[in-house]
Amino acid sequence: MTTARRPATLDDVARAAGVSRSTASRVIAGNGFASPTARERVRTAADELGYVPNPAARALVHGTGVRLLVAVAGNDPAVLDDSYVDQVLGATARVCAPYGLGVTVDWVPLHAPERLVRLTDDRGVTSLILVNTTAELLELVPRRLRGRAVSIGVGSATVPSVDIDNGGATEAIVRHLYSGGRRRIAMVTGPPWLTCANRSVDAYRGLMRDAGLPTREVVGDFSVERGRAAAREVLRRWPDTDAIVAISDATALGVIGRLRADGVQVPGDVAVTGFDDIPLAAVTAPALTTASHPVRQIASAAATMVLEHRHAPMCTRFPSALVSRDSA
Amino acid sequence: MTTARRPATLDDVARAAGVSRSTASRVIAGNGFASPTARERVRTAADELGYVPNPAARALVHGTGVRLLVAVAGNDPAVLDDSYVDQVLGATARVCAPYGLGVTVDWVPLHAPERLVRLTDDRGVTSLILVNTTAELLELVPRRLRGRAVSIGVGSATVPSVDIDNGGATEAIVRHLYSGGRRRIAMVTGPPWLTCANRSVDAYRGLMRDAGLPTREVVGDFSVERGRAAAREVLRRWPDTDAIVAISDATALGVIGRLRADGVQVPGDVAVTGFDDIPLAAVTAPALTTASHPVRQIASAAATMVLEHRHAPMCTRFPSALVSRDSA
DNA sequence: TTGAAAGCGCTAACAG
DNA sequence: CTGTTAGCGCTTTCAA
Numbered sequence: 001m002t003t004a005r006r007p008a009t010l011d012d013v014a015r016a017a018g019v020s021r022s023t024a025s026r027v028i029a030g031n032g033f034a035s036p037t038a039r040e041r042v043r044t045a046a047d048e049l050g051y052v053p054n055p056a057a058r059a060l061v062h063g064t065g066v067r068l069l070v071a072v073a074g075n076d077p078a079v080l081d082d083s084y085v086d087q088v089l090g091a092t093a094r095v096c097a098p099y100g101l102g103v104t105v106d107w108v109p110l111h112a113p114e115r116l117v118r119l120t121d122d123r124g125v126t127s128l129i130l131v132n133t134t135a136e137l138l139e140l141v142p143r144r145l146r147g148r149a150v151s152i153g154v155g156s157a158t159v160p161s162v163d164i165d166n167g168g169a170t171e172a173i174v175r176h177l178y179s180g181g182r183r184r185i186a187m188v189t190g191p192p193w194l195t196c197a198n199r200s201v202d203a204y205r206g207l208m209r210d211a212g213l214p215t216r217e218v219v220g221d222f223s224v225e226r227g228r229a230a231a232r233e234v235l236r237r238w239p240d241t242d243a244i245v246a247i248s249d250a251t252a253l254g255v256i257g258r259l260r261a262d263g264v265q266v267p268g269d270v271a272v273t274g275f276d277d278i279p280l281a282a283v284t285a286p287a288l289t290t291a292s293h294p295v296r297q298i299a300s301a302a303a304t305m306v307l308e309h310r311h312a313p314m315c316t317r318f319p320s321a322l323v324s325r326d327s328a
Numbered sequence: 329m330t331t332a333r334r335p336a337t338l339d340d341v342a343r344a345a346g347v348s349r350s351t352a353s354r355v356i357a358g359n360g361f362a363s364p365t366a367r368e369r370v371r372t373a374a375d376e377l378g379y380v381p382n383p384a385a386r387a388l389v390h391g392t393g394v395r396l397l398v399a400v401a402g403n404d405p406a407v408l409d410d411s412y413v414d415q416v417l418g419a420t421a422r423v424c425a426p427y428g429l430g431v432t433v434d435w436v437p438l439h440a441p442e443r444l445v446r447l448t449d450d451r452g453v454t455s456l457i458l459v460n461t462t463a464e465l466l467e468l469v470p471r472r473l474r475g476r477a478v479s480i481g482v483g484s485a486t487v488p489s490v491d492i493d494n495g496g497a498t499e500a501i502v503r504h505l506y507s508g509g510r511r512r513i514a515m516v517t518g519p520p521w522l523t524c525a526n527r528s529v530d531a532y533r534g535l536m537r538d539a540g541l542p543t544r545e546v547v548g549d550f551s552v553e554r555g556r557a558a559a560r561e562v563l564r565r566w567p568d569t570d571a572i573v574a575i576s577d578a579t580a581l582g583v584i585g586r587l588r589a590d591g592v593q594v595p596g597d598v599a600v601t602g603f604d605d606i607p608l609a610a611v612t613a614p615a616l617t618t619a620s621h622p623v624r625q626i627a628s629a630a631a632t633m634v635l636e637h638r639h640a641p642m643c644t645r646f647p648s649a650l651v652s653r654d655s656a
Numbered sequence: 657t658t659g660a661a662a663g664c665g666c667t668a669a670c671a672g
Numbered sequence: 673c674t675g676t677t678a679g680c681g682c683t684t685t686c687a688a
Binding site: 020022023034035057123 | 657658659660661663664
């Protein structure tokens, strides 16, 4: 095993293989012509020297960046302290690794969307994944990144989107509740500005209207805390509520916690549903009825899309399945 | 607002400011001399052009990489599908962002630690954070990365470590159990090869020995599933167990789930404790007694250490506090 | 099929 | 204090 004190450069490889740097480059990069012999010799030389191309040099000559930016929209930097964002990042980083690309996260203030261009002006950024985005933000994606940007959530004419079928999942949940005899169904929504979360609200409203039932909505934000507060608010405003549909598992757990603390039986008195099917959803008491949400798969798909840079559909919707457990 | 179609280069800035490229470089990079006038003019020019330095070019000339590698040791690639890893990644990425550095994750097989050098041979890698590492792996950190590598967990003579005080936290937990009258205390450990997790086991053993009590150990792996299985194993081997100390909150939740399914009261019959204090620990039923584990803080500290590259202590231990709730 | 040469954007001596 | 001059490692015409 050759100990690489100073990491080998392409020149080292070329020299060892007895060819010119250009030839070595062609072989390594895999484009351009090269005789089988040359190919062979370069390959073995590279192998022996443990040669790994320098991504910085490559990026420099190609004028392409060296990392993928995950931009998360929100009211404050705390949006980055979120397991959802963490998962997106983790999945993205795994997809990027073989490409020699790194990942960065940053936050884009909802009240100052133009901050996005500051981030994308960095030539180090080669691709962009938008999270929790808005139509307004989508407009600000620079030309340079067209075809190298994707949104997890809503898309636009120029930025394709990858997302889950919130609407379908919410329908399945509400139907499940309805067929279980629930009629006074409330919902803890997501942040109103978050278009993709509104698809759940729309689905809920549609179903309730079709059933001739009134809606009961409380604004939420995916967090446990909002779940607790929302539970209390729901019971205060509509004491006869018999089901609460929460926008996320965390919120649902907050709801259940509050309900239990107030002596309300779940699902006896009030059924509660979540959304996401986090690993812990199966072991809570009661185990959570929820809808699956393959965040990692979605993020991987998004990352693959921007990296492969190929003609992808403008809108990819991942299915979500109802996971029926004990809470509803 | 100047629309930057072709992102501005340092040359553009220099030209606009009417100085040489070197002067512009000095001003932007903030080192070397420059007259106040020159400084001023370069600054404004850069501002107007929306200039952002090209990290690839910088990295190339400095011979430094362009991303930070988070290497996670484990038996298979699935170790990357872990919220702990995700959190480390998230925190790291946030620290890296202002430096124009990206983050990559990769997995190092426990049975083929030499795979690590493949990863670190990449000159794109400028710094290294090791997660769940072993002494053997630490030896393989190349010279090039000395001073730019840190381990979250155990350290070595050449690689500093940042970690939590597992031992202290476990002591606090076991003491809490003891003072609550528990005497037949079992532990679901971490993977035996994971040195830092063994500190918990050592603390447990020490305390039990001091109290003249026998130990009851079952090997675990942080997961919910192992928790379920371990709970069953504990009760099968030692039916009179009155407390189970789990290595993680997820495991504790698995333990509780199994216990409850088997008709065992928690904490009535058996007290259960976790470790980590995940956000959901407060809303489970019963709410989990656990020890805090500021993963993000730890990861941020680790990332800052390698990036600032300054003389840091070889071992930084974050405190862990007992969080007493209902499960024990 | 291959090599020579130019240049990506930036920094760092080294003279002025 | 400032400009000139070399590269950093790689890809890519362009000739040979």
